[in-house]
Amino acid sequence: MRSQAQATKASRRWRAMLWSLFAIIILAMALPSIGYLVADAAQVYGPEREFSEERATNPRSEMWRDARFGEGGFTTQTGPYVTNQMIANIGENWRQVRTGPMTTIGGWFLIAVLVLISLFFAFTGRARIEEGRSGMTVVRWKGYERFLHWFTALSFIVLAITGLSLLFGRYVLIPVVGHSGFAGYAQGAMYVHNFLGPAFSVGVLFMIILWAKDNIPNRTDLQWFKQGGGIVGGKHPSAGKMNGGEKVWFWGGVFTLGLIVIVSGFILDFPNWGFQTREIMAWSQSIHAIAAIIWIGFFFGHAYIGTLGTEGALEGMTRGRVDTNWAKQHHDLWYEDVIARGERPVPESELEDGKAPAHPAGQSGH
Amino acid sequence: MARMKFLCDAERCIECQACVTACKNEHEVPWGVNRRRVIVMNDGKPGEKAVSVACMHCTDAPCAAVCPVDCFYTTADGIVLHDKDLCIGCGYCFYACPFGAPQYPQQSAFGVRGKMDKCTFCAGGPEEVHSSAELTKYGTNRVEEGKLPLCAEMCSTKALLAGDGDIVADIYRKRIITRGGRPQTWGWEAAYGEGV
Numbered sequence: 001m002r003s004q005a006q007a008t009k010a011s012r013r014w015r016a017m018l019w020s021l022f023a024i025i026i027l028a029m030a031l032p033s034i035g036y037l038v039a040d041a042a043q044v045y046g047p048e049r050e051f052s053e054e055r056a057t058n059p060r061s062e063m064w065r066d067a068r069f070g071e072g073g074f075t076t077q078t079g080p081y082v083t084n085q086m087i088a089n090i091g092e093n094w095r096q097v098r099t100g101p102m103t104t105i106g107g108w109f110l111i112a113v114l115v116l117i118s119l120f121f122a123f124t125g126r127a128r129i130e131e132g133r134s135g136m137t138v139v140r141w142k143g144y145e146r147f148l149h150w151f152t153a154l155s156f157i158v159l160a161i162t163g164l165s166l167l168f169g170r171y172v173l174i175p176v177v178g179h180s181g182f183a184g185y186a187q188g189a190m191y192v193h194n195f196l197g198p199a200f201s202v203g204v205l206f207m208i209i210l211w212a213k214d215n216i217p218n219r220t221d222l223q224w225f226k227q228g229g230g231i232v233g234g235k236h237p238s239a240g241k242m243n244g245g246e247k248v249w250f251w252g253g254v255f256t257l258g259l260i261v262i263v264s265g266f267i268l269d270f271p272n273w274g275f276q277t278r279e280i281m282a283w284s285q286s287i288h289a290i291a292a293i294i295w296i297g298f299f300f301g302h303a304y305i306g307t308l309g310t311e312g313a314l315e316g317m318t319r320g321r322v323d324t325n326w327a328k329q330h331h332d333l334w335y336e337d338v339i340a341r342g343e344r345p346v347p348e349s350e351l352e353d354g355k356a357p358a359h360p361a362g363q364s365g366h
Numbered sequence: 367m368a369r370m371k372f373l374c375d376a377e378r379c380i381e382c383q384a385c386v387t388a389c390k391n392e393h394e395v396p397w398g399v400n401r402r403r404v405i406v407m408n409d410g411k412p413g414e415k416a417v418s419v420a421c422m423h424c425t426d427a428p429c430a431a432v433c434p435v436d437c438f439y440t441t442a443d444g445i446v447l448h449d450k451d452l453c454i455g456c457g458y459c460f461y462a463c464p465f466g467a468p469q470y471p472q473q474s475a476f477g478v479r480g481k482m483d484k485c486t487f488c489a490g491g492p493e494e495v496h497s498s499a500e501l502t503k504y505g506t507n508r509v510e511e512g513k514l515p516l517c518a519e520m521c522s523t524k525a526l527l528a529g530d531g532d533i534v535a536d537i538y539r540k541r542i543i544t545r546g547g548r549p550q551t552w553g554w555e556a557a558y559g560e561g562v
Binding site for chain 1: 409417452
């Protein structure tokens with residue numbers, strides 16, 4: 001009884017100490033900032049300067065100060081690239097980002113993702129269809145959906161290769177192919193990138209419109225994540241047409257990164273719109289490249305899971321039909337839905353010519 | 367070795383635009399491309415100042431740092447030049463340059479710009495000296511003839527100076543000393559502003 005009272009007292013003391021410490025830290029940061037409430041912003045950042053005799057400062061130093069802060073003047077020269085700004089500060093900042101973290105961290109990030117995926121594959125190997133192939137197939141992706149997927153996927157890959165060439169080519173390709181060789185390739189790469197980008201954007205927008213309904217997050221996904229998507233523990237969590245991981249790829253990759261890359265890409269691709277100052281262009285290029293690098297890293301994971309990583313997954317996107325046992329294992333709720341809707345699984349042998357099974361017929365029996 | 371620099375004395379520049387015209391004419395610079403331009407700060411107000419701006423031939427040039435095809439090079443005289451045969455017209459040097467020196471003949475959809483053009487310090491380019499290729503791509507090569515850039519050579523008030531950075535700095539320093547200054551040009555207020 002007594003010891004319990006002592007324990008409560010001790011814990012209360014601990015709590016009081018922690019809270020006081022917390023309060024001290026917060027106040028130490030908050031109190032000095034009160035100055036900003038009192039101080040006039042104009043006083044902090046300098047008064048509005050108008051020329052007058054009684055408080056004449058040196059116009060020379062004023063002018064250079066204005067120039068240094070990137071203020072514009074008046075110029076009679078005209079042309080699409082002529083600006084009235086004497087010094088644009090964004091240039092050096094952008095240069096630091098582009099030649100610094102964008103290339104170093106960005107490059108190592110992509111290499112690290114590839115290494116991690118290789119290691120993962122080396123240690124866990126392919127996720128097999130546990131029951132073996134049933135030899136019966138159901139439709140997973142319709143023809144127009146597959147066309148949309150592969151159109152977008154191929155243009156993504158071309159855009160990724162050309163885009164990465166423009167960012168890393170100077171460090172990676174020029175030492176190999178030389179200056180003029182790389183310049184010739186880069187010229188083509190830039191135009192392919194610039195002309196294919198808008199077409200790719202249309203694909204991404206269609207994907208977002210057509211597939212958003214399959215990707216609405218629900219309670220099943222929570223359970224899916226709790227069980228690590230079946231990767232850890234070996235037990236297969238339930239999933240509808242799209243599982244939790246695919247939804248992350250959809251909302252994080254296609255939707256968020258996709259829209260960021262598309263909007264910044266259009267700003268960069270159409271300088272003729274005219275609103276793009278150097279500041280906007282530098283920001284767009286940074287955002288475009290960083291978002292694209294993250295997206296490409298994400299894409300490595302998506303491509304691995306869809307091809308090498310999972311037995312029986314790729315054929316859903318190539319011939320449009322998947323094995324029923326694959327469906328039961330990876331998308332059990334969707335499979336139940338499909339059957340409930342009255343679709344009858346079709347045996348591999350009855351599939352029309354030209355839609356040959358992805359695997360030799362001999363394997364389908366076990 | 368000399369390190370070539372431009373310097374524009376804002377106290378002397380009278381905004382006559384002769385440097386701009388001289389440059390355009392000497393190098394047959396196409397319409398819409400401006401290797402040099404005059405910017406007037408506080409235009410029309412007392413204390414307005416004009417400065418002639420072109421490529422400043424930076425020692426650590428941002429344009430060269432961001433160029434995807436690495437087409438820039440610095441000559442032994444410290445002049446920053448570029449190779450138009452390598453240039454892909456991506457526009458990056460224009461975003462990186464603090465002075466807006468790189469210019470392009472076009473600004474069209476899908477980022478079509480043509481080859482970048484900028485001030486060469488009247489030193490031509492990587493082509494054979496005085497060849498017609500050098501003339502059409504980069505303009506005349508006055509440095510090879512032992513002359514300085516035309517813009518500075520013909521500046522009527524000698525506001526725009528060009529040449530060996532050390533000599534240019536000496537001339538400017540002498541001017542500043544001779545010119546003296548008003549009491550407002552030095553001291554606490556000039557440095558930090560009023561009421562600080």
